[in-house]
Amino acid sequence: MIDKMLPYLLSGISVGGQYALIAVGYTMVYGILRLINFAHGDIFTAAGFFMVYIAAALPVPLAIPLVVILTVLLGVTVERVAYKPLRSAPRMSVMISAIGVSYLLQNLMWYVTGGLAKQYPVIPWISDSVTIGSATTKMVTLITPVLTILLVLALVTIIQKTKIGMAMRAVSKDFETAQLMGIKINSVISTTFVIGSLLAAVGSVLYFSNYTSVTPTVGAMPGLKAFVAAVFGGIGSIPGAVIGAFIIGICENIIKALGYTTFSDAFTFALLIVILLFKPTGLFGEKTSEKV
């Protein structure tokens, strides 16, 4: 039994780590802008395509940093063009704008690639096979959880110890007061998008090393699941998002192991609905009270 479950468990932990890297982007943006950034999943996909095209021209060690930089640029551009003009608009307008951006990015990627699935380049070392016990898996499966935890620890340190981290915390507590206290709101928001996109780019390298084929809509599902992970953990909370992502990744693969593959996606949403009904603030979310 353990022998049979082990590969699923391993891939669950690995995919959980990849969801976690995307989920952090969601949860940070939500914490600050109160916006579900529907385009985040597509930025993740775009990072995949950047890699496909850049690795065709450059060696992989050079390509990875370039991919990260381009993804960050894309993320910040999306914020500047599509969210910033709507800063004073109702929240729903911004959400609609995010859906519009997602639609645009998907169509743009379809146009550039001609709608065909692209083969993700093989990255030396992390695409190698390793054997653990009875299971054979890729190196990336083992690297992902470690790398995820290191990156998240670094991020938490930034948020707790540095000045920009303090500004972020202030902005997520109270947008307007933070502004009055002289915090440059736009640079804080840009930083949030830089971090979110950076982690999404890393997540995309890990994810596509595992699932090797990139299509324009491939990011939608991991994106939504990462969002559920963020809600599950308590939106706005980074450790919550990470734990939520690991739980979702593992459960999803256990469901696959039991033979209900059709429901592995549905499970995530069922979990979301249960959480929203019984504990809408998630595992680690802050309580908010609504004023009239």
Place this chain on the structure above:
Amino acid sequence: MKKSTKNLINIGLLILMFVVLYFLEQHFGRRSMLITVLKKGAIYALIAVSMNLLNGFTGLFSLGQAGFMLVGAYTYAVLTIPMAKRMAVYQYYEGGIINFTVPAIVGILAAGLLAALLAALIGLPVLRLKSDYLAIATLGFAEIIRAIIQWDTLGPITNGSNLLKTYPTFKSVIPVFAAATICIAVIVFLINSTYGRAFKAIRDDEIAAEAMGINLFHHKQMAFVISSFFAGIGGALLAMYQGSLQANAFKSSMTYEILLIVVIGGMGSISGSVMASFLFIACSEWWLRFLDTEMYLFGGTFKVPLMRSGFRMVVFSVVIMIVVLFFRKGIMGERELWDLFTPRRKNKEGVKQ
């Protein structure tokens, strides 16, 4: 203007519309681009209006429309496939377990009713959530519905993830328009009724509405169920339009498209949604088609850059983004087409302030 004269004019306009449609169809033929766009546009108009009832009039930001359309489409298809064809369609499930066929019209009504019933069940827990949580929960339910329909164990009913086909479809544009017109008219009557005013009150301020004695949950549930009923009928019509049906097509991107139509038309405007639907379908299926083919100017010496397959959708989504960012009210805002022709009573704005 007296109410009776107004009604007469409306009925006259509707008759005129059908006469024009009839002649257009005679002139261009049933398979022409114009008629195809009109058919699909009418179906999308119904679905967009049903979504607007929720998002624009009641202020419930729901993203579950594709799920209810899916239920409607499948209900219709499953119930109306002729007995003789069932063996071929359900070839992997030994003909399925449904041993009867109903006429198309019953199928359409059943589609709406089942979608509404499901909405009533989903609404009980989901409608307690607020704004973006509601959006993501309804989106989640739509995905769950899709997974259930594709589930192998339900194969004898839904045919699993295989294609459903050979159910009755329509050939002419007239029945589509008739169905869509009736449904949209019902929604218009609803919005102009006491219930409609309650919906708008909830949208504008939930707490004030509650203080006025409006039962929030009851009215939200009602809007949700009615919207889903018409989304289900829209789904059935869409299934008829397509001629074959697969659950995989009803992804969340379909909901997003409909939401964008509603936004382009104006949240809270029925006529806006209708116009935007036809515009959206005409642009994406027809008017912008030329962008997808390579074009040469000056006797073939100059190749217009960028134009190849897929460019149409890029241009199209850029236009949508421009509307979303800079023309947030859409085509109509919260006004209706008929408001433009009837001069507003003086002082009305003043009272509103």
